[in-house]
Amino acid sequence: MRTVITGGAGFIGSHLCERFLAEGHEVLCVDNLLTGTRRNIEHLADHPRFRFIEHNISEPIELEGSVDNVLHFASPASPVDYLAHPIPTLKVGSLGTHNALGLAKAKDARFLLASTSEVYGDPEVHPQREDYWGNVNPIGPRGCYDEAKRFAEAITMAYHRYHGVKTRIVRIFNTYGPRMRLNDGRVLPNFMRQALRGEPITVYGEGQQTRSFCYVDDLVEGIFRLLHADFSEPVNIGNPSEITVLQLAQEIIALVAGTKSQIIYEDLPQDDPRRRKPDITRARELLGWEPKVDRSEGLRRSLEYFQGAV
Ligand code: UDP
Secondary structure, three states, X not given: OEEEEEOOOOHHHHHHHHHHHHOOOEEEEEEOOOOOOHHHHHHHOOOOOEEEEEOOOOOOOOOOOOOOEEEEOOOOOOHHHHHHOHHHHHXXXXXXXXXXXXXXXXXXXXXXXXXXXXXXXXXXXXXXXXXXXXXXXXXXXXXXXXXXXXHHHHHHHXXXXXXXXXXXXXXXXXXXXXXXXXXXOOHHHHHHHHHHHOOOEEEEOOOOOEEEOEEHHHHHHHHHHHHOOOOOOEEEEOOOOEEEHHHHHHHHHHHOOOOOOOEEEEOOOOOOOOOOOEOOHHHHHHHOOOOOOOHHHHHHHHHHHHHHHO
């Protein structure tokens, strides 16, 4: 099996590279290192079945030989990153997805799109099921990511319906674990870094907004199962255990023994979703999948990584 992973040098992408190597695949990791880093894959560099190709998937790509799977994970994905790179974000969701689909079609490969809970926007339905169409502000600051991913889903379905490409769409909810960038601006690395350095913990708004955090190993297992299922509609993969951002801050303060950090409150960013929690009935029924790592265990494992990174 030969598997192409775009965004393979990113947080989730690098975990996927490891998993597919462990399954015996040859892995071609395509990344332009905009938000991914060589550090995430340096331990794989000498693996005989691993190859890194520095390339921006928003430009066409030609690869020699057969390809069995294309996993399209390239994109800035944290709000801070996509606000800093709105146009590359729109391009990789649109042109990049088109190029990755073109590769899958040319090679008669399976295609899996990394979509996101952001397609639900600031949801009016809770928890979010896959048949909910979402509440997205197309011209707001998050529109560059949300609409790029919505377009990516649309073109993926078009390639499935029109060209018969075997496509899969995973809607990824907040995921955390080792190799998150310390400065990617997301809530979990921010709070971990702040707690470890004894700096103030920056809760945005009143911290009453909710998220549901999935440990990366659980996500990777769900993605692996979805790729091998015969199902082209979107599937939510996430951990339904929902907490407020304030609770997360308190849990991290309790976890980081001896931290002097205290909570401070800052402005809530525009269009910040108020609630988010996946309904994972579809993943349970279709894939026999559910998360196995609870937050206390996942936060403990992540802390070890952040202690080394800080
Ligand atoms: N957040 C926060 N403090 C931070 C970073 C984020 O309170 O230092 C909040 C943010 O406003 C949002 C939630 O944490 O409500 C999750 O933000 P993140 O950037 O991790 O991702 P999102 O789920 O919004 O895409």
